[in-house]
Amino acid sequence: MSDILNFAFCEIARISHSRDSRPRDQHTVSALKPSRHIARCREMAAEAERVASYVSPDARSQYLELARQLTAQADEMEMGRSSRE
Numbered sequence: 001m002s003d004i005l006n007f008a009f010c011e012i013a014r015i016s017h018s019r020d021s022r023p024r025d026q027h028t029v030s031a032l033k034p035s036r037h038i039a040r041c042r043e044m045a046a047e048a049e050r051v052a053s054y055v056s057p058d059a060r061s062q063y064l065e066l067a068r069q070l071t072a073q074a075d076e077m078e079m080g081r082s083s084r085e
Contacts, residue, residue, distance in 0.1 A: 034077060034081055035081075037077065038074045038077050038078055038081075039074075041070045041071070041073050041074035041077070042070070042071065042074050044070050045066075045067040045068075045070035045071045045074070046067070048063045048064070048066045048067035048070065049063070049064065049067045051063050052064050052067070
């Protein structure tokens with residue numbers, strides 16, 4: 001992952017977590033149920049798309065790429081869950 005995507009991911013997570021009332025230890029991916037992990041990826045993708053509308057054109061493409069990757073990860077996890085059911 002590029003430095004800008006890593007930074008963007010951390011920033012999106014920080015923004016999302018600041019709105020969330022759950023204890024900090026429940027924010028780790030390993031602590032999430034698969035359905036919540038999928039939902040979290042989708043929430044962070046939506047947040048990345050929202051932030052993309054406020055940043056410079058150079059940063060915008062990076063945030064949109066982050067949103068695409070998060071959505072793809074959620075889609076992949078959903079497909080994996082449905083194939084096991």
